Amino acid sequence: MNNIKKVELKCLKLNNQGQGIALYGKKEIVVPNFLPKEVGIVEVDSQREVTKGRLYRLLKQSPIRSNNNCDVYQKCGSCQILHMNYQEQIKFKKEFVEESFKREKIKVAIKEIIPSDVIKGYRNKMQVAYKLKDNKIVYGFYEEDSHRVIPLEKCFVQSDKQNEICKTIANIMKELKIAPYNEDKRSGVIRFALIREAFKTNQILVTIVTNGEMFPGRNEFVKRLKNKCSYISTIIQNYNSRKTSIILGDQERVLYGKGYIEDVLCGLTFRLSSKTFYQVNPVQAEKLYLKALEYADFNINDTIIDAYCGVGTIGMIASKNVKKVIGVENNKTSVKCAIDNAYLNQIKNITFVNKDATEFLLNLAKDNVKIDGVIMDPPRSGSTVSFLNSLKELTPQKVVYISCNPETLARDVKVLLDKYEITKTAITDMFVGSYHIETIVLLTRKNNQ
C-alpha cells in the first residue's frame, strides 16, 4: 500500500544544516532542498510519525535558488546547500556561526569572511564505495544515514582526474571480473577507493580498500589502472575485512610507487599517506593558516603549542616566526608524517608528541611550563573541559582556535571566557555547497590574568 501523501507546504526557515523547515499540521518538519518562503508539494510518509518530507515539486521558487547540474546531490547528502546561490551560502554559514555563539550566550559578529574562489573541483580527496546493483558494478557516495550507494557518474566538487580514476576502477573490475564487496554476505573483493590529489605537485595517491588481503587479479589490476590513468603516482592496497563503517583497515601494502605523495602548502612540502588528516581544500587551507597566523602575531622568542596538529602543517608554517613549536597529535601515522615533514623542510625548532592532547596539556600545566601561544584545531567533537582548564592554568597570551564545528567551538570558547576575551573572528569557506564552515577565533588573555 502506498503511504506517501502529497501536501502543499511553505518553507519557514532553515535549520543549522541548511534544510528547510515547514509546518505540517502544527508540527515543524524537515524538508531538505527547500528554501525560506518557497512553496512546494512535499511528500510525507503518512503511516509514520512525520518528521521529514521530500520536496516533490516547487510551486513558488525563491530568488536565492541556484540551479546546479548535479543530479545526485539531493540524495548523497554531501552538498546540502548547493541549491543556494554562493552569496547566500556564505550568508547562511556566517549566521550559523553567530547563532551557535548566541546559543551559548556569547555575542559574536563575524568580521572577516574568506569565500572560496573555486566553486568546482576543489576537493583533493575522494572516497567512493563499490557495489553490485542490478548486476552492474556501481560506485558512489552513501545516501545520507545509510549504506546505500548512490551511483555516480561525476561529482563536481571533485577534480576530473579523481572522477576518471573512480570510473576506470569500475571498468577494470568489470573486465577482470573482480567482485565488489557485499556487505550482507561479507563477500567480494573491492570495498572502496580513496583518492588523494596534491594539486600543487600533480601527484596522486590511490588506495584500494579490499575485503582482507586476498586480491585476485591484483597485478593485472594495477597494470591496467597505471596504463589508463598514467598520472597516478602511487597505488596502495588497504585491507579491511571488518564489519564496520570505517573505511580504512590497519594494514596496507604498496602496490606501485612510493606509498605516499607530497603537496606544497604555504611554500612548505608535506608528505601524505592514505591515513593522514589533510585539509580537503588546499587553496582555502592556505588562506586559513595564513589568517590564523596573522591573528596570532607570534613573537620570535615565543614557545607555542600546535594542538591537534595532524601532519604538522600549521606549526611548521608558524615555526619561522617563533623560537619553538611543540605539535601534539594522537594519530601515530600523522605524527610520523609530521616528523618526516619537519626533516623534509629542514625545520629544526619543532618537535612532535604522539599523545592525547588533553593528557599532554594536563602534564604541561602540572609542570608549570611557560607557553606563550597555543593554536588548537580539534576534530568536529571539539576539545575537552580538562584541556581547556589546563590551557587556563598555562595562561598563554594568545590562543587561536580553528574549528570545523561552530557548535563545539562556541561551547569550548565559553569555558575560556573568564580568562580570555574574543578579539578577532573569521570564517573561511572550505566546503562550497555544504553547510560546513571553518572558523578562526583569536582569544587574548585578559589584562588582570
Ligand SMILES: C[S@@+](CC[C@H](N)C(=O)[O-])C[C@H]1O[C@@H](n2cnc3c(N)ncnc32)[C@H](O)[C@@H]1O
Ligand atoms: C581538524 S584536524 C586538524 C589537523 C591539522 N591542524 C591540520 O590543519 O591539518 C584534527 C586533528 O586532531 C587529531 N586528534 C583527534 N583527537 C585528538 C586527541 N584527543 N588528541 C590529539 N589529537 C587528536 C586528529 O587525528 C586530527 O589530525
